[in-house]
Amino acid sequence: MNKIPSALNLGIRRGGLEIRQFARQRESVVFTLLFPVILLAIFGSVFKDTIAPGVTFSQYFVAGMIASGLVNTGFQALAITIPMERDVGGLKRLRGTPMPASSYFIGKAILIAVSMIIQIALLFGFGLLFFGIEMPTELSKWLTFTWLVLLGSACSTALGIAFSIVPKSGRGASAVVSPIVIILQFFSGVFFVFTQLPTWMQQLAAIFPLKWLTQGMRSVFLPDSFAAQEVAKSWETGRTFQILVLWLVIGIFFSVRKFKWDRD
Template identity: 75%
Template sequence: MRQRESVVFTIFFPLILLMIFGSVFKNTIAPGVTFSQYFVAGMIASGLVNSGFQQLAIVIPLERDFGSLKRLRGTPMPVASYFIGKALLVIASMTAQIVLLLGFGVAFFGLNLPTSAGKWFTFLWLTLLGTATATVLGIAFSIVPKSGRGASAIVSPIVIILQFFSGVFFVFTQLPSWMQHVAAIFPLKWLTQGMRSVFLPDSFTSQEVAHSWENGRTCAVLVAWLVVGLIFAIKKFRWSN
C-alpha cells in the first residue's frame, strides 16, 4: 500500500506543480520563451529524480523495516530480480510522468515539442541515462536512513533543496553564484539544463552560464554519478537492519 501511494504521489505531484506555477507565472522570461515552457523542462528532469532517487530511497528502507527484503533474499528468486523490478517500476512511473507533463504542457501552457530528430535523440538519451543514474543513486542512498519511518524526512528535503538550487523553479542564472556552484556538483542541475536544450529554442543559450547547452558535459557528469552510485549500491546495500 505504501509503495502504491508513493508511486501515485510521485507521478502526479510534478503535474500539480506545473498547474500551479504555470497558472500563476505567465510571464515571458526570454524572447519566445514563457516561464511555463521553462518550468516543464525542469519538471521533467525533476520527475526523473523523484521517480528514481526519491522514491527508491524512501520505499526500500520501508521494505527493509517490514522484513520484505530479508524474506525475498531467502527465496529461490535471483537477487537481481529485485533490482530489475525496481528499475521497471521507475521506468513505468517516469513514462507516466512524462506523458502527463507533455500532454498538459502542450494543451494548457503552450509547450512547443521538439521538431528535429536530433532534439528527440537528446531527449531519449537524457531520459535513459537520467533514469539509470537516479535509480542507482536511490538504491545506494537507501542505506542512509536508519529506519523506513524516517526515510522521507531525510530524503525529501535533499530533493527539494536541489530543485531550488538546480534551476527547476527559477531561471538558473538568476540564482546566487554560490548556489550555481553547489548545484553544478549534482546531476539534477545538468539533467535540467539538458532538458532545456530539448524544449527551449537554441537562442536561450544566451541565458545559460556557459552560453551553450553543454550536452557533452551533461553526459559526462551523469555517467560519473551513475558509476559512483553503482559502486555504492553494490558494496553497501543492506537486506536487513
C-alpha cells in the first residue's frame, strides 16, 4: 500500500489554492467582499427611520446582510462556479487523481469561510464608521455570532455544492440560482421587517435556513427587548441551531452522493 496524503491534508491544500485563485479575480473579489457594504449604504440612506425604540433600520439590516452574505458567498457562488468548473473539464481532471471528493469539499468550505470573515470585517468597519451600527457588548452574543457564522457558512457551502448538480451548464447556472436566492432573501426578512410580511411568506421562509440565519443574527445585533416582536415572541436560538444542522446534513448527503464531476 502506498502512503497517500490524508483527505484533510489535501483539503487544506485545496483551500489555499482556492483562495489564491479567488484572490486573482480582482473584479469579483471587490464585488463579492464589498457587496453587503454597498447594500447597507443604499438601504441605510433610503430608510432612515427607527423600527423600534432605539433600533434603526440600518441596525436591523446588518443582521440581514450578514445572513444573506452567507447565502450569496456560499450557496449562490458555489452553485454557479462549480458547474463552470465542470464545463471546462477541471472537475473531471481532479476526478482522475487520487484526491478524494471530501478534499475538494473541504477546500471550498475554507474558501467560503475566509471570504465570509473578510466580508464581515468590512461590513463592521464601514458600519461603525459611516452608519452608526452598534456592536453587541455581551460575550454570550459574540458566542452566538461565532457559531452562527461557522455553522451558517458550512451549511451554505454544503447546500451550494449539492445544488451545483442542478444547473446543466455553467452558462445557465446563474439564471437558475440567482432568482432562488433573491426570492429567498425577500421572504426571509433580509430586506423588510420579517413580521410585516404576509403569513404564508413567513411560513414558506421558515422551511429554509436563511430565515433562521437572519433571525439568529437579529438576536446578536438587536436588543433583547426586540425578541418580543418576533413571530414566536422569542429568538428561538435552539431551534435555529437544529434547523441549520438539519440543512447541513441534507447538503452533505447530496454533495457526497450526487456530486457530478463530468458534464454528462
